Amino acid sequence: MDIDLSTEDLAFEKEVREFLDGNAYKPGEDYNAWRMGWFEAAREKGGWDVPKWPQEFGGPGWSPTQHYIWQKETASRTTPWDMPFGTVMLAPMLMQYGTKEQQERFLPDIRSRKVNWCQGYSEPGAGSDLANLKTKAELTDDGQHYIVNGTKIWTTAAHIADWIFCLTRTDDSGRKQEGITFLLFPMNQEGVEVKPIITLGGAHSVNMVHITDVKVPVENRVGEENKGWAVAKGLLQHERTGIAGISNSIVALENLKQKAGTVKRGNGSLMDDPGFRKKIAELEIDLMATEFTELRSLASASAGTAPGPESSILKLKGTNIQQRTNKLTMEAGGLYSAAWGDKTAGPGFAKAGTAGYLASRAYTIYGGASEVQRDVIAKNVLGIKRSGK
Amino acid sequence: MNFDLTEEQQLVADSVSRFVSDNYHLESRQEYAAEPGGFKKEHWQTMAELGWFGMPFSEADGGFGGDQVDTMIIMEEFGKGLVLEPFVPSIVLGGGAVKRGGSDALRAAILPGVQDGSLQLTLGYAEEQSRFDLNDVITSAKADGDDFVINGQKSMVANAETASHIVVSARTSGGQMETDGITLFLVPADAEGVSMDSFPTVDGLRASEITFKDVRVSKDNVLGDVDQGHGLLHEVVLDGILAHCAEAVGTMEMLYKDTIEYTQERVQFDHPLSDFQVLQHRMVDMFMEYEQCKSMLLRATMEVAASGVDATRTVHALKHLVGKQSIFVGESAVQLHGGMGMTEELRIGHYFKRLLVIDAQFGNADYHLQKFAA
Ligand SMILES: Cc1cc2nc3c(=O)[nH]c(=O)nc-3n(C[C@H](O)[C@H](O)[C@H](O)COP(=O)(O)OP(=O)(O)OC[C@H]3O[C@@H](n4cnc5c(N)ncnc54)[C@H](O)[C@@H]3O)c2cc1C
Numbered sequence: 001m002d003i004d005l006s007t008e009d010l011a012f013e014k015e016v017r018e019f020l021d022g023n024a025y026k027p028g029e030d031y032n033a034w035r036m037g038w039f040e041a042a043r044e045k046g047g048w049d050v051p052k053w054p055q056e057f058g059g060p061g062w063s064p065t066q067h068y069i070w071q072k073e074t075a076s077r078t079t080p081w082d083m084p085f086g087t088v089m090l091a092p093m094l095m096q097y098g099t100k101e102q103q104e105r106f107l108p109d110i111r112s113r114k115v116n117w118c119q120g121y122s123e124p125g126a127g128s129d130l131a132n133l134k135t136k137a138e139l140t141d142d143g144q145h146y147i148v149n150g151t152k153i154w155t156t157a158a159h160i161a162d163w164i165f166c167l168t169r170t171d172d173s174g175r176k177q178e179g180i181t182f183l184l185f186p187m188n189q190e191g192v193e194v195k196p197i198i199t200l201g202g203a204h205s206v207n208m209v210h211i212t213d214v215k216v217p218v219e220n221r222v223g224e225e226n227k228g229w230a231v232a233k234g235l236l237q238h239e240r241t242g243i244a245g246i247s248n249s250i251v252a253l254e255n256l257k258q259k260a261g262t263v264k265r266g267n268g269s270l271m272d273d274p275g276f277r278k279k280i281a282e283l284e285i286d287l288m289a290t291e292f293t294e295l296r297s298l299a300s301a302s303a304g305t306a307p308g309p310e311s312s313i314l315k316l317k318g319t320n321i322q323q324r325t326n327k328l329t330m331e332a333g334g335l336y337s338a339a340w341g342d343k344t345a346g347p348g349f350a351k352a353g354t355a356g357y358l359a360s361r362a363y364t365i366y367g368g369a370s371e372v373q374r375d376v377i378a379k380n381v382l383g384i385k386r387s388g389k
Numbered sequence: 390m391n392f393d394l395t396e397e398q399q400l401v402a403d404s405v406s407r408f409v410s411d412n413y414h415l416e417s418r419q420e421y422a423a424e425p426g427g428f429k430k431e432h433w434q435t436m437a438e439l440g441w442f443g444m445p446f447s448e449a450d451g452g453f454g455g456d457q458v459d460t461m462i463i464m465e466e467f468g469k470g471l472v473l474e475p476f477v478p479s480i481v482l483g484g485g486a487v488k489r490g491g492s493d494a495l496r497a498a499i500l501p502g503v504q505d506g507s508l509q510l511t512l513g514y515a516e517e518q519s520r521f522d523l524n525d526v527i528t529s530a531k532a533d534g535d536d537f538v539i540n541g542q543k544s545m546v547a548n549a550e551t552a553s554h555i556v557v558s559a560r561t562s563g564g565q566m567e568t569d570g571i572t573l574f575l576v577p578a579d580a581e582g583v584s585m586d587s588f589p590t591v592d593g594l595r596a597s598e599i600t601f602k603d604v605r606v607s608k609d610n611v612l613g614d615v616d617q618g619h620g621l622l623h624e625v626v627l628d629g630i631l632a633h634c635a636e637a638v639g640t641m642e643m644l645y646k647d648t649i650e651y652t653q654e655r656v657q658f659d660h661p662l663s664d665f666q667v668l669q670h671r672m673v674d675m676f677m678e679y680e681q682c683k684s685m686l687l688r689a690t691m692e693v694a695a696s697g698v699d700a701t702r703t704v705h706a707l708k709h710l711v712g713k714q715s716i717f718v719g720e721s722a723v724q725l726h727g728g729m730g731m732t733e734e735l736r737i738g739h740y741f742k743r744l745l746v747i748d749a750q751f752g753n754a755d756y757h758l759q760k761f762a763a
Binding site: 265370 | 515517518520542544545566587588589590591592596598656657658659665668720723724727730731733738741742745746750753755758759
C-alpha cells in the first residue's frame with residue numbers, strides 16, 4: 001500500500017493534461033461543434049469518451065488510479081456538457097442485459113452523444129416504492145408490440161430527450177417486483193405528452209410525461225418480459241455513484257473558497273472569518289475521506305462489474321457534501337443571497353448560489369432518497385435483518 | 390412571569406389570524422406578489438383600519454402604546470400566511486426609528502400617516518461591502534448650512550419602491566467602521582438625487598439598491614443625535630430581529646404541521662409515510678426545534694420589552710437559533726415531501742424560501758453565534 005503515483009501513472013497524468021488542454025474550448029468557437037469534436041477526440045485516445053465502459057465495449061480499461069487521475073483532471077477544467085442517462089446509466093444495462101442487436105443499435109449513438117435519453121421510472125404513486133409502478137404495457141395479439149399507457153413524473157430532461165427508457169408493468173398478479181418490463185421508445189411521437197414542472201429555484205428540468213397508446217416493438221425490450229426489475233435496480237446503482245459527484249465537489253469547494261475570498265470582511269475577506277473557515281474546513285475533511293472511500297470502491301470493483309452497495313454510501317456522503325457546499329455558497333452571498341432579479345450590486349455569484357442551494361435539496365431525494373438509502377445499507381451491507389420480515 | 394396574552398392581545402391575535410386565513414392562500418399570495426410594488430394596497434389599508442399599525446406607537450404619538458410583544462403576536466400570524474405587506478419595514482423599522490429619534494415636529498408630521506397607512510417607510514442600513522455590520526458605513530452626509538448632503542448607496546432595502554420615506558444611516562464623521570460618527574436621516578423617497586433599482590427577492594418580496602447623489606435633507610430630518618445614530622439603529626434592528634423571528638416561528642409551525650399532514654396521506658410501500666419511524670423521529674425533531682425557537686422568541690421579546698438593549702445578547706441567541714433551526718425545519722419539510730417538496734406547487738417550498746431570506750437579514754446564524762460568543 002502506498003500513495004505515490006508510479007512512473008506510468010505520472011506519464012498518464014501528463015497525457016491527460018495534454019489532452020484536456022489541447023482540446024479546451026476556445027472562446028468564440030461553436031459550442032456544439034466543439035462538444036462533438038471533443039468526444040470524438042477522446043474516443044480516438046482509446047475510449048476516453050466512455051471512461052467507465054469495459055474494454056470489450058470500447059472503454060479504456062483504466063486502473064482505479066487512472067480513473068482517479070482522470071476525474072481529478074477533468075473536474076478542474078471545462079469539459080463538454082454531458083448527461084448521465086445514456087453513457088452512465090443505460091449503456092451498462094444494455095451491455096449486461098441487452099441483445100447483440102440492441103447493443104449494436106443503441107450503443108454507438110449513446111457513445112457519440114447524438115441521442116439524448118431520459119429516465120422513465122418514477123410515477124405519482126411510485127417514488128421510493130418504485131416497484132409500485134402502474135404504467136401498463138400490453139402485448140398485442142400478434143406478440144410483436146407492447147401498447148403502453150400511463151404517467152411518469154419528475155422525468156428529468158424529458159423535454160429535450162430523444163428516447164426514454166421506461167419501466168412498465170406487464171403483470172400485476174404476483175409480487176410487485178415481478179411483472180416489470182424495461183422498454184425503450186422514442187419521445188417524439190404521438191401519444192407522448194411532456195408537461196413541465198417548475199422546481200424551487202424556478203428552473204425547468206423535470207417533467208410530467210403522459211403516455212397514451214404508445215406502440216413499442218418487442219425488439220425494444222431490454223431483458224425478459226416481467227424481469228425488468230433486475231435491470232432497473234442495476235441501473236440505479238450506476239446512477240447513484242454518478243450522483244455522489246465527488247470530483248465535482250472538489251472543484252466546487254475550491255470555487256467556494258475563491259468566491260468567499262472576494263467577499264470583503266473588515267480588512268480581509270470572508271475566508272478570514274473564523275466561523276466560515278471552520279465550516280469550510282469540516283467540509284474539506286469529509287471530502288478528503290469520501291474521495292478515498294470512492295477510490296477504495298473503485299479498487300475493489302474489478303473493471304466492468306456493477307458497483308456494489310458502496311454506491312449507497314457514496315451517494316449519502318457525496319450528496320451531503322454537495323448540499324453543504326451549496327449552502328455555504330449561498331451564505332457567502334450574505335444579504336445579497338436573497339436578490340432574485342437583475343440587480344446592480346453585490347457579489348456576482350449570489351443569485352446562482354441561492355439557486356444552486358435550492359436545487360441541491362433534490363440530491364437527497366432522487367436516485368433513492370437518503371432515508372431509503374440508509375435502509376439499503378442496513379440490510380445489504382450490514383446484513384441487519386428485521387424480525388417479522 | 391406570565392405567558393398569557395391580555396384580552397386585547399388575544400383579540401388582535403384572532404383578528405390577524407382570521408385575516409391571514411381568509412386572504413393568504415398560496416395562489417392569492419402569488420397574485421399579490423405580482424402586483425406593482427409586490428403587495429396588495431387594499432390589504433395595506435385594511436391593516437391600517439384594523440389598528441394594527443398603531444400597536445407599537447405611544448398614545449402621545451397616536452398609537453395604542455403597545456410593545457414588542459404586540460408586534461410579535463402580529464408577526465407570528467403573518468409568518469403563517471407569508472404576508473407580503475411591508476409591516477416590518479414601515480412600522481417596526483422606519484416607524485421604530487422615527488418614534489425613537491424624531492423631534493416632536495417630525496413625529497407629528499410622520500407618525501399619523503404611518504399609522505393610517507398613507508405613508509410607508511423603510512430602512513436603508515446595509516451597504517454593498519457591509520455584509521451584516523451596522524457600523525460599516527461609507528455613505529456620507531456632510532453638513533451644509535441648515536441641510537445635510539448625502540452621497541452613497543444602500544443595499545437590499547425592503548419595499549423601497551413603494552416607500553414615501555427612507556431612514557438612512559450615513560457617516561457624518563469618523564472612519565468606515567467606527568460606531569461613532571453615524572447619523573440616521575429621514576429622507577423623502579422623492580427627494581432629488583434619490584434613484585433606485587428594484588427587483589424581486591427569492592421569497593417573492595421586493596428589494597432595492599438605492600443611490601443617493603447630492604441628496605439634500607434638512608437637519609430637522611435627523612433622527613436622534615448627529616454622530617450618535619449607531620445606538621439608535623441598534624435598538625431599531627433589535628426590534629426588526631424580534632419581528633422577523635416571530636414571523637419565522639409562525640412559518641416553522643406551518644412547516645412541521647404541513648409535513649405531519651402530508652406524511653399521513655402519502656402512501657409508499659403500502660404504508661402512509663408517517664408509519665416509518667425514521668420519519669416520525671425527524672418530525673419530532675422539527676416540532677421540538679419549533680418549540681425551542683418559540684421559547685427563545687418569548688424570552689428575547691419579553692427581555693427586550695422589559696430592558697431594551699440590555700437584552701442584546703439574548704437577541705443574538707434568538708437570531709442564531711432561529712436561523713439554524715428554521716433552515717433545519719425547512720430542509721426537513723422538503724426532504725419528507727420528496728419530489729413534491731421541490732415544486733412551487735405546495736406552500737412548504739415558499740415557506741422554506743422565506744426562512745432563507747430571514748436568516749440572511751440582520752446577520753445570519755453564524756454571525757449571531759459569534760456575537761453571542763464574543
Ligand atoms: C429534481 C428531481 C429530478 C428527478 N429526476 C427523475 C428522473 O429523471 N426520472 C425518474 O424516474 N425520477 C426522477 N426523480 C424522482 C425521484 O427518483 C423521486 O423523487 C424519489 O424516488 C422519491 O420519490 P417521491 O418523490 O415519490 O418521494 P416519496 O417516496 O413519497 O418519499 C417522501 C419521503 O419519505 C421517505 N420515505 C419513503 N419511503 C420510506 C421508508 N420506507 N422508510 C423511511 N422513509 C421513507 C423518503 O425518504 C422521503 O424523504 C427526480 C426527482 C427530483 C426531485
